[in-house]
Amino acid sequence: MFKASDSLVQKESIEAIQTLLRPALDELTLYLDKQVGTFESQIQSLVKYCLQNNGKRLRPSLVFLTGQTNDSAVFDELVRVSAVVEMVHIATLVHDDILDHADKRHDKPTIASKYGDHTAVLLGDALFSHALHLAAEFDTVEVCRLVSKSTRRVCAGEIVQTFNRGAWKLDMDDYLETLDMKTGELFSVSTYLGALLSGYSQEECMLLREFGSKLGIAYQAYDDLTDFLGDESNIGKTLGTDLETGKSTLPLIQLFQSADASVQQEMMAALKERDETRVMNILEEHSMFEAGIAFVYKLVDEAIALLKQLPENNPASQNLGNMGTILRSKLQELEARRASR
Amino acid sequence: MFKASDSLVQKESIEAIQTLLRPALDELTLYLDKQVGTFESQIQSLVKYCLQNNGKRLRPSLVFLTGQTNDSAVFDELVRVSAVVEMVHIATLVHDDILDHADKRHDKPTIASKYGDHTAVLLGDALFSHALHLAAEFDTVEVCRLVSKSTRRVCAGEIVQTFNRGAWKLDMDDYLETLDMKTGELFSVSTYLGALLSGYSQEECMLLREFGSKLGIAYQAYDDLTDFLGDESNIGKTLGTDLETGKSTLPLIQLFQSADASVQQEMMAALKERDETRVMNILEEHSMFEAGIAFVYKLVDEAIALLKQLPENNPASQNLGNMGTILRSKLQELEARRASR
Numbered sequence: 288m289f290k291a292s293d294s295l296v297q298k299e300s301i302e303a304i305q306t307l308l309r310p311a312l313d314e315l316t317l318y319l320d321k322q323v324g325t326f327e328s329q330i331q332s333l334v335k336y337c338l339q340n341n342g343k344r345l346r347p348s349l350v351f352l353t354g355q356t357n358d359s360a361v362f363d364e365l366v367r368v369s370a371v372v373e374m375v376h377i378a379t380l381v382h383d384d385i386l387d388h389a390d391k392r393h394d395k396p397t398i399a400s401k402y403g404d405h406t407a408v409l410l411g412d413a414l415f416s417h418a419l420h421l422a423a424e425f426d427t428v429e430v431c432r433l434v435s436k437s438t439r440r441v442c443a444g445e446i447v448q449t450f451n452r453g454a455w456k457l458d459m460d461d462y463l464e465t466l467d468m469k470t471g472e473l474f475s476v477s478t479y480l481g482a483l484l485s486g487y488s489q490e491e492c493m494l495l496r497e498f499g500s501k502l503g504i505a506y507q508a509y510d511d512l513t514d515f516l517g518d519e520s521n522i523g524k525t526l527g528t529d530l531e532t533g534k535s536t537l538p539l540i541q542l543f544q545s546a547d548a549s550v551q552q553e554m555m556a557a558l559k560e561r562d563e564t565r566v567m568n569i570l571e572e573h574s575m576f577e578a579g580i581a582f583v584y585k586l587v588d589e590a591i592a593l594l595k596q597l598p599e600n601n602p603a604s605q606n607l608g609n610m611g612t613i614l615r616s617k618l619q620e621l622e623a624r625r626a627s628r
Numbered sequence: 629m630f631k632a633s634d635s636l637v638q639k640e641s642i643e644a645i646q647t648l649l650r651p652a653l654d655e656l657t658l659y660l661d662k663q664v665g666t667f668e669s670q671i672q673s674l675v676k677y678c679l680q681n682n683g684k685r686l687r688p689s690l691v692f693l694t695g696q697t698n699d700s701a702v703f704d705e706l707v708r709v710s711a712v713v714e715m716v717h718i719a720t721l722v723h724d725d726i727l728d729h730a731d732k733r734h735d736k737p738t739i740a741s742k743y744g745d746h747t748a749v750l751l752g753d754a755l756f757s758h759a760l761h762l763a764a765e766f767d768t769v770e771v772c773r774l775v776s777k778s779t780r781r782v783c784a785g786e787i788v789q790t791f792n793r794g795a796w797k798l799d800m801d802d803y804l805e806t807l808d809m810k811t812g813e814l815f816s817v818s819t820y821l822g823a824l825l826s827g828y829s830q831e832e833c834m835l836l837r838e839f840g841s842k843l844g845i846a847y848q849a850y851d852d853l854t855d856f857l858g859d860e861s862n863i864g865k866t867l868g869t870d871l872e873t874g875k876s877t878l879p880l881i882q883l884f885q886s887a888d889a890s891v892q893q894e895m896m897a898a899l900k901e902r903d904e905t906r907v908m909n910i911l912e913e914h915s916m917f918e919a920g921i922a923f924v925y926k927l928v929d930e931a932i933a934l935l936k937q938l939p940e941n942n943p944a945s946q947n948l949g950n951m952g953t954i955l956r957s958k959l960q961e962l963e964a965r966r967a968s969r
Contacts (some may be wrong), residue, residue, distance in 0.1 A: 312750070312892045325778070326782070326784065327780075327781060327784035327788075328790045328811070329784060329787065329791070330787050330788075333787070358896075359640070378753075379753075381866070382749050382750070382753065385745075385749060386746045393712070403790075404726075404745075405727045405790050406787055406790055406791075408723050408726060408727060408749060408752075409723070409783045409787045409790065410721065410783070410787060411749075411753070411784045412719075412720075412753075412756065412779070412783040413780045413784055413787070415753065415756055415779075416756070416760075416776050416779035416780035416783060417776070417780050419760045419772070419776040419779075420773060420777050420780065421778075422772075423764070423769050423772035423773040423776055424768075424773070425769075428764050428766075428767075428769050428772065431760070431764035431769065431772045432761060432764040432765065435757050435758070435760040435761035435763075435764055436757070436761050438753070438756075438757035438760075439667070439668075439753075439754050439757035439758050439761065440668060440698060442750045442751070442753040442757060443667065443668035443670060443671050443750075443752045443754055444668075444670050444755040446670065446674070446747055447668075447670045447671075447756070448746075449746050449747055451668070475812070490677045490821070515698035525962075529876075564633075568678075591715040624824060627868075
């Protein structure tokens with residue numbers, strides 16, 4: 288899948304994105320820092336701890352890559368709306384870390400491990416509320432309507448995933464819908480609001496929203512694959528968390544879709560015994576990681592194809608295209624790790 | 629404190645309130661039932677379970693008692709806004725029940741005990757989000773701004789309370805501020821929005837907001853006293869939950885404010901040993917329950933005094949006055965239970 292010429296394209300994409308994003312993300316950091324002081328004094332230090340993480344700021348990046356960052360009035364609104372989506376995302380992480388009993392997030396102890404579940408539940412709630420409060424500060428009520436509805440769908444997605452624990456033979460459509468709810472939703476809100484605030488046409492806004500959703504599904508499917516194969520950030524980290532918690536993802540779903548009954552039985556036995564090595568070997572023997580990676584490539588390509596429908600002068604086309612290229616390069620790395628196992 | 633003539637006033641107050649509230653709360657129930665179908669299909673049964681509780685609907689009652697319920701356009705808006713505040717309240721209860729490891733709420737198993745903490749955290753989040761989504765459906769963005777800010781303050785109040793666990797010698801002002809954050813806040817949003825949507829003057833709106841805050845503080849202080857003395861709904865229920873969880877409330881705070889050093893030492897020893905009987909006896913010996921009840925009476929009176937400043941034709945004056953009367957009657961019952969211990 289890897290072509291030699293790709294590496295140059297990727298390098299250019301990463302540089303183009305960094306040039307655009309660095310000042311924008313710096314502005315976001317300043318804005319988030321300022322938010323800390325607007326919380327009740329008793330919880331400001333906790334809020335600061337959550338907001339000053341070194342997360343990837345993917346959702347804000349999508350806002351900026353979609354929008355008109357060279358128009359200063361629009362840029363200010365993009366900063367505010369990127370803070371809203373990032374804060375919703377951070378709130379979900381604070382709650383996720385309770386549920387997953389995670390000790391660390393971005394190399395810092397989680398709120399739950401540092402201050403207890405009690406505080407983590409409430410602080411996540413306070414962050415959610417503040418995000419919606421910021422959303423309500425826009426003149427148009429649409430930001431608040433959209434963000435609140437999306438937040439609800441993200442939570443619903445997480446609940447569905449919880450319900451599906453231990454259900455290894457998951458339907459592919461159900462899996463993809465959950466990915467869309469969990470990750471596609473906030474990605475698509477980011478691109479849609481970036482477009483809306485930039486004054487793009489209704490058609491462009493809807494296209495960019497669909498792109499966000501597709502890219503989010505692709506990104507989450509990629510992320511699920513890294514739970515088996517690792518990524519650059521979790522070398523030395525325990526993999527197979529999803530297996531342990533009974534979460535069925537892409538390669539398993541594809542195996543149960545395509546393999547013979549005997550292979551399926553063998554896999555079920557390995558899953559039942561939580562025999563990670565055996566699970567990995569069966570998946571590898573039946574080329575399920577290759578199939579999974581190919582599946583995600585296809586999703587990324589479909590997302591990028593949507594951008595081709597945008598007018599040529601729309602900056603989102605090039606910028607988000609670069610984002611797609613970067614995800615493709617991550618998939619290449621994954622493929623290389625798989626091959627060298 | 630109890631006067632024989634009071635019982636007639638109370639009976640009239642309760643009847644007046646019931647006549648006004650029954651159709652309004654029925655309408656709210658219908659509205660909440662309809663909301664269930666707007667959630668993602670996979671979580672509708674859970675949402676239904678939460679919304680169909682037999683809670684007291686205190687916050688919606690405040691909305692209706694404040695507003696112009698005889699104007700049908702206003703009434704529709706009051707129903708919607710009462711659904712918003714009630715849904716925020718229910719979301720906080722779903723989360724509280726995780727933290728308190730409560731098995732039952734309103735005679736039904738809690739979400740946390742029935743479906744696990746994981747689902748309870750996420751479902752509470754979904755309810756919060758939906759409440760904010762309903763708030764965003766008003767033409768004016770103010771409903772969303774106010775509700776999101778209040779929700780944040782309620783959570784901050786709960787966090788402060790968590791931080792204070794085990795700090796028995798609590799400052800009275802800090803205690804009252806926490807009551808305002810935890811309960812006064814949503815009470816005051818209920819009265820304020822009821823007033824705003826009814827087209828009352830800015831001055832009336834602010835007065836009613838202050839009334840809500842005062843009444844909320846009084847109600848929460850009363851509720852804290854019932855943890856020692858019981859109320860009609862928890863006969864046979866375990867009392868002293870607050871003592872067990874290290875939560876210092878009114879009678880303890882007053883004791884540490886007023887008693888001799890030796891008494892304080894004795895109390896500290898009893899608290900350290902979690903000796904509930906001894907704690908109760910010391911409080912009783914030093915008339916701390918009487919002092920606490922008197923303190924709450926004063927708060928209720930201050931709240932009712934605010935209503936006197938409203939124009940005579942404002943229906944909230946009479947209706948909310950009746951609410952105050954009912955809380956006074958609850959205090960009388962508490963006093964009677966204390967005396968008969």
